[in-house]
Structures are given as structure tokens and as C-alpha cells.
Amino acid sequence: MKRFKRVLTLLSLSAVLSIAGCGSGNSTVTHEGNVSSANNQATDASTTETTKLKVKTSFYPMYEFTRQVAGDLADVENLIPPGIEAHDWEPTPQDMAGISDADVLVYNGAGMEGWVDQVLESIQGTGVFAIEASKGIEIMEGTGHSHDHGEEGDHGHDEHAHDHGEEGDHGHDEHAHDHGEEGDHSHDEHAHDHEDEGHHHDHGGLDPHVWLSPAMAVKQVRNIEAGLAKAAPEHQEAFKANADAYVSKLEALDKKFRDGLKNAKRKDFITQHAAFGYLAREYGLTQVPIAGLSPDQEPSASQMAEVIEFAKEHNVKTIFFETLVSSNVAETIASEIGASTSVLNPIEGLTEEDIADNHDYIAIMRQNLDALAQALNE
Structure with a gap:
């Protein structure tokens, strides 16, 4: 029943996007990270200073990290309302219209947002710049129910953990996302074939809860900084200053x-x-x-x-x-x-x-x- 509802939802999303994508007056930022000549490509300095990025975030930690980095240079909105459990949420057609109307979408990745691959396919070509905050972070296998922990300090994380290295390799096959440079989300036609993975509430065996380590949160903040700097390079220095200030707080927390x-x-x-x-x-x-x-x-x-x-x-x-x-x-x-x-x-x-x-x-x-x-x- 959930899969049937999801199919209906996706059909609705496609219809919404075909309408929302026409005549959009937003700044246009490509998935390759190249800012095209649109509203935020201001013709004079005063216009540039007053133009704000429109940013959507997938759930609260992504909202907070992005808000801290963007400061007053972006209008950051969280997709999930307060009091809603992130695993239970999926975007409505209205949410999709909002995403397609934004300049930037920030999401955790690592399987946290079961809906995100289909959304990324849907917004392809709309100019929305996608930032995966967990890119380049070693993604752990999810912990099972066996409590045989062996020696103290052994947390059951073996050679199957996913080291993304610099390329953001998520352990998928040759059709997985080709992320290119940091924050670059260029998606080919094979990127999102997850039909049999049961994406709702199923992280595919990977643990997406990266943000709960302050040390890993620092890396996510830096990924968001890098992505925003590509989306609005004229504000690169400001984004770095904001990120530096917040990273100092996260390092103190660590x-x-x-x-x-x-x-x-x-x-x-x-x-x-x-x-x-x-x-x-x-x-x-x-x-x-x-x-x-x-x-x-x-x-x-x-x-x-x-x-x-x-x-x-x-x-x-x-x-x-x-x-x-x-x-x-x-x-x-x-x-x-x-x-x-x-x-x-x-x-x-x-x-x-x-x-x-x-x-x-x-x-x-x-x-x-x-x-x-x-x-x-x-």
C-alpha cells in the first residue's frame, strides 16, 4: 500500500514540477556548481548584496548547520515541520514545488532521506543546487541486534564500513551517484534505481546518523560551506567566516x-x-x-x-x-x-x-x- 501511495505521489510531483519549472524567476544554479546568469547574478554590487539564496533543508540538523553557515545571506527553510519524526516524512506536491523554486537543497544523505533520490531526479534541470552534507564521510554499517561486543571499545564496525574518501563513494555499484567534486551532484540516468531497496524507513544497512557526533558535524558544516560557496561564490568569504565561527563551537562541544x-x-x-x-x-x-x-x-x-x-x-x-x-x-x-x-x-x-x-x-x-x-x- 505504501509503495502504491508513493507511485501516486511521484506522478503528482512530476506534474507539479512541469508547471513549477516554467517561468521561474529564481536564481539558477546547476548541479555542476556553475552559477548561471539569472537574478542572483547581479549586474551591480548593490543588487548582489541584497540578493538572498532560497535554501530548503531536509530535516532539523541540516537546517541548523545551513542556517549557521548562511547567516543573513540566505532564507533557509526546513521541509519538515516541528514535532514530525524525520523517518516518517515524505514530500508532498506542495513541498516539491517549494524545492523546485529554491536555489539550494541541503540533505544529509547516507540513506537518511528515503525520498531524496527520486526528488533529485525530479528537480534535474530546474537549476536547484543539491548539497549532500555527509559527502566524503565514512559511512558505517548499521548496528544490528547482536550484543556480542567482544573487547571493550570494539563497536562491531568492520571492513564493511563505507569509506567515502574524497569521491563520496557510497559503496554502490557502477550506476551510483557520480558526485565529482565536493558538493557536485551531477546525476545520470542510472543514478537512482532503488526500486527494490524499500527506501521508506530502510537505510539499506547504512547508518545515516552522522550529525550525532560533533566531530562529524564539523565535516558536514564544511560540506555545506563548500556547497553554498559554489552556489553563491560572491559570498564565499562570508560563508567561510560563518562556518569557522560555528565550527569553533562544535569543536568546543566535541x-x-x-x-x-x-x-x-x-x-x-x-x-x-x-x-x-x-x-x-x-x-x-x-x-x-x-x-x-x-x-x-x-x-x-x-x-x-x-x-x-x-x-x-x-x-x-x-x-x-x-x-x-x-x-x-x-x-x-x-x-x-x-x-x-x-x-x-x-x-x-x-x-x-x-x-x-x-x-x-x-x-x-x-x-x-x-x-x-x-x-x-x-
Whole structure:
């Protein structure tokens, strides 16, 4: 039924794009990173100074990173409304019209946005510049449900991890995306054949949660900086200055994590879904996920029993759940073993409460650090 609905949606998107693509007065930026002569190619300096990029981002961390880099030189809008879990969201025809009307689309990649390949195909030729924030980052295999961690510090990441190197190689076959230079998303006719991959809620075995390591977040910010500089080269220096300032904050956050977790009494933690692999790898920890890479994936009875057994054997006293999805499973396990529950936020979206409290990526990550430090030292 979901695949049938998706086909109908894509047919609608094609119709919307055929209309939205005609007569667009936006600045036109090609996927090859060459800015064509359009509105933002100003004929005088004053016009250039007042022209803002129109940027769409796929979900909250991409919005926050892009907003920090762009500053007041772009109007940045997030596609997903507050309170919506990113894994559950797919673009409507109205969203697609907004994307096709933008100058830039920023997305995480690594399989996070199950809809993005089809969107990239749909906007081909519209002049929208696509920036993949995880480009060039080593993408890990997703953590399964086996909790045989071997020696301490071994996080189960073997030779199958995906090292993108400089070319952004995502381990796909010869028809995969040819990204060329950093931030360059030139897509050929073979690039998006994912019919049998079940893209909705299925990351294809890859872990896309790169942003949950502050060290990896730095790399994503630099990728966004590079992409925006190609989209609007006249603002390259400003983008770099903004990125430098934000990277300094992320590096300070990274240091807080290293200092706060290096002497923890225990190294393993149980979390609701397998979102914290990059964080665990960066700081010498081991995540034990109840579910898989998607938070709405229900664990089987045997998986529940396995987590409960692990928790009892390792005297785990805190079971982490997260915002935006039900905490029932985490609470069931906590009740079974006499443990407490606490929030470990994957920051896939903000709640209305987060917004009211002016919480952003760095503030929530500090809360995550406090929660982890407390649980690992019980």
C-alpha cells in the first residue's frame, strides 16, 4: 500500500514540477556548481548584496548547520515541520514545488532521506543546487541486534564500513551517484534505481546518523560551506567566516564530550534505536539498540529478551528513549529490570517545547552529554 501511495505521489510531483519549472524567476544554479546568469547574478554590487539564496533543508540538523553557515545571506527553510519524526516524512506536491523554486537543497544523505533520490531526479534541470552534507564521510554499517561486543571499545564496525574518501563513494555499484567534486551532484540516468531497496524507513544497512557526533558535524558544516560557496561564490568569504565561527563551537562541544566521557565507569548504553553509532565510535562507547536504524521499527520478542538479558548481565540502570516517538518499549524493558528511563535525543527534529525553550543542536547535544555521563557513572 505504501509503495502504491508513493507511485501516486511521484506522478503528482512530476506534474507539479512541469508547471513549477516554467517561468521561474529564481536564481539558477546547476548541479555542476556553475552559477548561471539569472537574478542572483547581479549586474551591480548593490543588487548582489541584497540578493538572498532560497535554501530548503531536509530535516532539523541540516537546517541548523545551513542556517549557521548562511547567516543573513540566505532564507533557509526546513521541509519538515516541528514535532514530525524525520523517518516518517515524505514530500508532498506542495513541498516539491517549494524545492523546485529554491536555489539550494541541503540533505544529509547516507540513506537518511528515503525520498531524496527520486526528488533529485525530479528537480534535474530546474537549476536547484543539491548539497549532500555527509559527502566524503565514512559511512558505517548499521548496528544490528547482536550484543556480542567482544573487547571493550570494539563497536562491531568492520571492513564493511563505507569509506567515502574524497569521491563520496557510497559503496554502490557502477550506476551510483557520480558526485565529482565536493558538493557536485551531477546525476545520470542510472543514478537512482532503488526500486527494490524499500527506501521508506530502510537505510539499506547504512547508518545515516552522522550529525550525532560533533566531530562529524564539523565535516558536514564544511560540506555545506563548500556547497553554498559554489552556489553563491560572491559570498564565499562570508560563508567561510560563518562556518569557522560555528565550527569553533562544535569543536568546543566535541571537547566537552571527550572530557566528560573518557573516565566513565561503564562504556555501554541501551538506546531506543540505533542512532548513536557515530557518537559511540568517536568517544569509545558501545550502543546497544533496542530497535534498528529506524525508531518505529518494532523489536521482536527475542530481541527484547536479548536486550533485557544484556541489561541484567551488565547491571544497566538507565534505558534511553527519545523524543518524537513512543517510549513504550524502553519503559517496558526498564520496568522488567528495575531501571529508570532517560532521554537521549537523536535530534531528528525539534519539539514545540524545544522551540519554546530556544533549544538548538548544541544545547540538545549538551543535554545528551549530561544524560550519558550520568547513566555511564551509575
